[in-house]
Amino acid sequence: MHKTEKDKAILLREMSGANVDKCMKCGKCSASCPSYDEMDIRPHQFVSYVQNEDVEALLESKSLWKCLSCFACVERCPRDVKPAMIIEAVRQMVVRQRGGNYLLPDEVPELLDEELPQQLLASAFRKYSK
Amino acid sequence: MVYSYYPGCTLKNKAQDLDKYARMSAEALGFTLEEIQEWQCCGAVYPMATDEIATKLSAVRALNDAKEKGQDLVTLCSACHHVIKRVNDDMQNVEDIRTRANNYMELKEPYSGETKVLHFLEVIRDRIGFDALKEKVVKPLTGRKIGAYYGCMLLRPGNIMAFDDPENPTIMEDFISALGAEAVVYPYRNECCGGYISLKDKELPGKLVDQVMASAAYKGAEELITACPLCLYNLKHSGSGKKLTVSYITELLAEALGVKEE
Numbered sequence: 031m032h033k034t035e036k037d038k039a040i041l042l043r044e045m046s047g048a049n050v051d052k053c054m055k056c057g058k059c060s061a062s063c064p065s066y067d068e069m070d071i072r073p074h075q076f077v078s079y080v081q082n083e084d085v086e087a088l089l090e091s092k093s094l095w096k097c098l099s100c101f102a103c104v105e106r107c108p109r110d111v112k113p114a115m116i117i118e119a120v121r122q123m124v125v126r127q128r129g130g131n132y133l134l135p136d137e138v139p140e141l142l143d144e145e146l147p148q149q150l151l152a153s154a155f156r157k158y159s160k
Numbered sequence: 161m162v163y164s165y166y167p168g169c170t171l172k173n174k175a176q177d178l179d180k181y182a183r184m185s186a187e188a189l190g191f192t193l194e195e196i197q198e199w200q201c202c203g204a205v206y207p208m209a210t211d212e213i214a215t216k217l218s219a220v221r222a223l224n225d226a227k228e229k230g231q232d233l234v235t236l237c238s239a240c241h242h243v244i245k246r247v248n249d250d251m252q253n254v255e256d257i258r259t260r261a262n263n264y265m266e267l268k269e270p271y272s273g274e275t276k277v278l279h280f281l282e283v284i285r286d287r288i289g290f291d292a293l294k295e296k297v298v299k300p301l302t303g304r305k306i307g308a309y310y311g312c313m314l315l316r317p318g319n320i321m322a323f324d325d326p327e328n329p330t331i332m333e334d335f336i337s338a339l340g341a342e343a344v345v346y347p348y349r350n351e352c353c354g355g356y357i358s359l360k361d362k363e364l365p366g367k368l369v370d371q372v373m374a375s376a377a378y379k380g381a382e383e384l385i386t387a388c389p390l391c392l393y394n395l396k397h398s399g400s401g402k403k404l405t406v407s408y409i410t411e412l413l414a415e416a417l418g419v420k421e422e
Contacts, residue, residue, distance in 0.1 A: 047210040064352050064368055096364065099205060100352035101316035105326050118208040133360065141359055145397065147389040148169040149239050153204035153356035156215065 038123070039083035046080075046119035048112040053077045059103035059113045069093035073103045073113040080116060085123075094121045095132055099157070125160045133158035163283065164226035164233045165193035168240035169201045175237070175389035181410035182236055182280055184419045189288055189296060193234060196225045202243040204390075205356065213260045219247035220261050224271040232276040234283055236410070238388035241279045242313035242321065248273050249320045279314065279323065281331055281387065281409065290338040298418035300340025307344040307381030308332030309372065309406070311391045312352050326350070332385065335409065339416040348375035353394040362398060369399035377402050385409050 033041070043050065059073040060066055071079065071091045079088050088094075094117065103113040124130045133154055171179035186193050200218035207215040222244060226233035235241040250257040252273030262270040278286070284293055310329055318326030329350065333343035351372060354365025372395065376384055384406045386392050395406045414420035 045209045045211055064354075065364060068364055095361070096357070098312075098352045098355045098357055099208070100312040100355065102312070102352070105316045105318055115208050122209045122212075137360075143397075145174060145393060146359075147174040147393050148201075149175075149204045149237065149388075149390045150356060150359055150393065152169060152201055153239065153390070154359040156203050156205045156207070157356055158360075 035083045035085050038085040039080055042080050042085065042088075042116065042119045042123065045122060046112070046115040048077075048115045048119075050077045050080045050111060050116065052109045053081075053111045054109055056108065058106050058108065059111070062102040062106045064100060064102065065093070065096040065098055068096040073097075073117065076113055076116045076120070077111060085120075088120045089124055091120070093117065094124060095158075097121070121157065122160075125158060131159040161191040161287070162194050162231060163191060163278070164229055164231040165195050166199055166202075166222050166233060166235050166240055166244060167195060168199075168235070168237045169204075170237060170389040175392070175408070178236055178387075178389065178408040178410055181408065181414035181420060185410055185413045185417050188414075188417045188419050189284070189293065191283065191287070194231070196222055196233075199225070202240050204239045204243065206243045206246045210256075213257065213264065216247045216250065216257070216261060217264055219244045220251060220265070220271055223248055223251070223273070223275045223277070224265075224267055226275045227271060228268065232278050234278050234280055236280045236387060238311060238313040238386075239390065241277070241387075245277045246320055248275060248277050279387070281335060282323065284335065285331055290334050293335075294338045294340075297339055297416045299416055301336075301412070301416055302340050304341040305344050305380055305382045306336045306341045306412070307346055307376040307379070307384045307404070308336060308349055309353075309376075309384045309386045309391060309395065310350045311386065311388050312350070312355070314387065315350055332409070336385070336412075339412060341412075344376065344379050344381035346376045346379035346381060348372045353391045354398060355390060355394070358390075358394050358398055365394050365398040366400060369395055370401035373399065373402055373404055376404060383407065385412050
């Protein structure tokens with residue numbers, strides 16, 4: 031069944047467990063974000079996009095691959111909205127689709143070096159692939 | 161005192177020093193790290209989406225193993241600690257995840273978050289005590305100026321990790337002081353190193369690491385310590401600015417306790 035934008039917005043609310051309606055638009059999440067300069071859609075905007083059911087733009091956003099899951103936005107949000115959880119839900123929505131993986135096993139050999147920790151490969155696959 | 165111990169994938173490979181010096185130091189401090197049998201990789205990042213179940217099961221198995229032995233579960237790697245602690249919180253507090261995770265497994269009895277998860281540093285702070293640690297130091301690190309690099313995963317989210325104050329932690333500084341060195345506090349000690357993004361993106365972690373190094377150096381640190389193999393890797397290999405040497409918390413500890421081989 032084809033999902034509408036509204037369906038996807040509802041799904042994002044469920045998958046993230048974040049209550050976007052609590053956001054008071056203070057911008058502290060984006061102010062705390064170490065990847066802010068690299069993002070096309072910023073953490074505080076992810077919240078608004080879900081509220082506005084504008085999900086396609088989120089699915090296309092390069093911010094999905096810039097978020098570090100460092101939880102600075104989660105920790106510092108005065109309303110406990112958890113923007114990182116929303117970004118994660120969108121990222122999952124992308125990689126769960128066929129052809130949606132951002133990291134493929136074939137890419138890995140040339141990314142390796144002598145000291146690269148297993149932790150980096152494990153976490154990158156968890157974040158970027160299904 | 162014997163603790164169940166979850167080393168994780170990296171400590172068996174690129175971060176063997178983190179593991180080795182922990183075991184040696186633990187014995188010197190009077191406790192034993194007993195590796196749990198047949199542990200599986202925790203996945204290195206906590207699966208945040210609320211409908212993720214299978215990706216949490218390796219953590220649940222480790223937690224249940226410790227429960228069956230009646231032991232607390234000790235971790236070292238920041239990522240393992242983060243994942244296992246958060247999954248345990250889910251098993252305690254999120255009925256949907258608890259039910260579905262248990263449905264996947266054939267445990268002797270359902271697991272509901274009974275195990276106490278402790279980071280190695282928490283064992284030292286809460287079970288040994290920094291005063292007792294200080295008394296065990298045979299080679300005090302006098303004169304060394306050491307900055308603690310916390311990174312993200314030990315501290316945040318603070319309400320679940322409950323490791324220390326997420327914005328103004330002291331545990332690693334207290335640890336450094338107990339070993340006889342001078343603990344250097346600097347602003348970027350709990351800012352991200354770039355984490356897993358460094359596999360495909362060198363630029364952003366480079367910028368972040370340069371900020372951490374510059375911040376630590378400006379405050380007078382001459383070296384850094386971390387508990388996280390990925391932080392260590394990024395701090396050493398990303399960025400183009402001034403570099404301080406970075407070592408694992410347990411290497412520093414083993415040195416001060418006089419159990420590190422020369």
